[in-house]
Amino acid sequence: MFFMFKKKALRINTYLGYGTNSIFRATGRALEDENIDFSTNQSIFKTLRNIYRQLESDEIRNIEIVLKLPNGQVIETRTDLEGYYDLELDIPMLSKYIDENGWITYSVSYKKESARKEISNENIFKSQMLVPSDQAEFAIISDIDDTIIHTGVASLFKWRVIANTLFKNFDKRTAVEGTVKFCKKLHLGTKGLPVNPFFYVSNSPWNLYDYLSAFFNKHHFPKGPILLRDFRTPFDKTPKPKVPHKQSEIANLLTMYPHLKFILIGDSGEKDADIYTKIAEQYPSRILAIYLRNVKHRRKEKRIKKIIDSFTISPILLVHSYDEAIKHAQESGFIN
Known part of the structure; x- marks a missing residue:
């Protein structure tokens, strides 16, 4: 007897980062979507399942991803053997795109031409980079x-x-x-x-x-x-x-x-x-x-x-x- 297993959808876990008015930095990880439920008042069983799914995460290696900055610039990179991407680029005039709280918002996506079919139609994952204010005391x-x-x-x-x-x-x-x-x-x-x-x-x-x-x-x-x-x-x-x-x-x-x-x-x-x-x-x-x-x-x-x-x-x-x-x-x- 053969069992058919549905392949999991893919996601990109984007991490809040930090940079400057001219240095763009971005870090994240390409993973299979484990459908982890972070709702409140969960049973011990659900909590154990969530933690297991987080620690057992399946990374997507050596896959092309695309970052789109608010200035329209598109950056392409690849994940490493553990699914991570880590970028630091000199990009002038980033200060134009900083919101009132000091954050620059950008998006990360799988490059459709090289990605698996399990990518959802919503292949856009938002992230942000902090740029400390000029008014910061420390x-x-x-x-x-x-x-x-x-x-x-x-x-x-x-x-x-x-x-x-x-x-x-x-x-x-x-x-x-x-x-x-x-x-x-x-x-x-x-x-x-x-x-x-x-x-x-x-x-x-x-x-x-x-x-x-x-x-x-x-x-x-x-x-x-x-x-x-x-x-x-x-x-x-x-x-x-x-x-x-x-x-x-x-x-x-x-x-x-x-x-x-x-x-x-x-x-x-x-x-x-x-x-x-x-x-x-x-x-x-x-x-x-x-x-x-x-x-x-x-x-x-x-x-x-x-x-x-x-x-x-x-x-x-x-x-x-x-x-x-x-x-x-x-x-x-x-x-x-």
């Missing part, structure tokens, strides 16, 4: 796990990370108390305008991008690029990056925006203190402050305090609540 880079969202990276064998990720839909996850308030105040700065750009970095895989985006939208965090990393399997033979993912992403941002100073937000659960202090040493005049949320792990707290005690390049605080961070930011003149 930029903010924040970690995600246990800095913004309760995850449990400091738990034994990281069992809480597994439980929270696999068994909780995004609408059941809780934001760390006070973090939305602190982020919104930094976004507004002292001008009272939402012009200070936000960037989120995490060691989570790109497969969880939609999940995290849904969480951010639900809790009304400032909109910003979410910079994740490729999901490595035990069979991945590609060489590991020499520089940690977060450190690399932060360095890229500081290089892209040499006129901006930055505030870094993280926690004491993993290596944020190590990475952030290295960045401050590498860019000694660019980091206004480092805020680390205390995850209440005695051994890790002791280690972090040693780092803080010997660090003098920029202010670094280990806070038990974001009210402490807000107070310091107000006293430092970062926010009202």
Whole structure:
């Protein structure tokens, strides 16, 4: 007996990016459409199914895609062996197309001449690129796990990370108390305008991008690029990056925006203190402050305090609540 399986439709997962008035950057991934349901109040079974479908995603390799910019320019590229595309091009006069919130909207499509028949008739996938405002006082880079969202990276064998990720839909996850308030105040700065750009970095895989985006939208965090990393399997033979993912992403941002100073937000659960202090040493005049949320792990707290005690390049605080961070930011003149 033969069973006929209907091939899945294709989609392009476009990721919010960042660039300048003359540098266009775009990142995304070509995938089979798993029909992941991000509705609220889901059962544990549906949540498990969603997470499995995200982590098991089937990439579309070496396929031609087309990007169309608001100026009418068309750019063609190909996905790599894992379905990703990653572009950085010099394109003048992009400032004409920035909306009032600092975003440039563009579209991504499969090139019909080379694509499979499973592409839907709606072969247009929207994306956006952030261009920081000239009025920005500073930029903010924040970690995600246990800095913004309760995850449990400091738990034994990281069992809480597994439980929270696999068994909780995004609408059941809780934001760390006070973090939305602190982020919104930094976004507004002292001008009272939402012009200070936000960037989120995490060691989570790109497969969880939609999940995290849904969480951010639900809790009304400032909109910003979410910079994740490729999901490595035990069979991945590609060489590991020499520089940690977060450190690399932060360095890229500081290089892209040499006129901006930055505030870094993280926690004491993993290596944020190590990475952030290295960045401050590498860019000694660019980091206004480092805020680390205390995850209440005695051994890790002791280690972090040693780092803080010997660090003098920029202010670094280990806070038990974001009210402490807000107070310091107000006293430092970062926010009202």
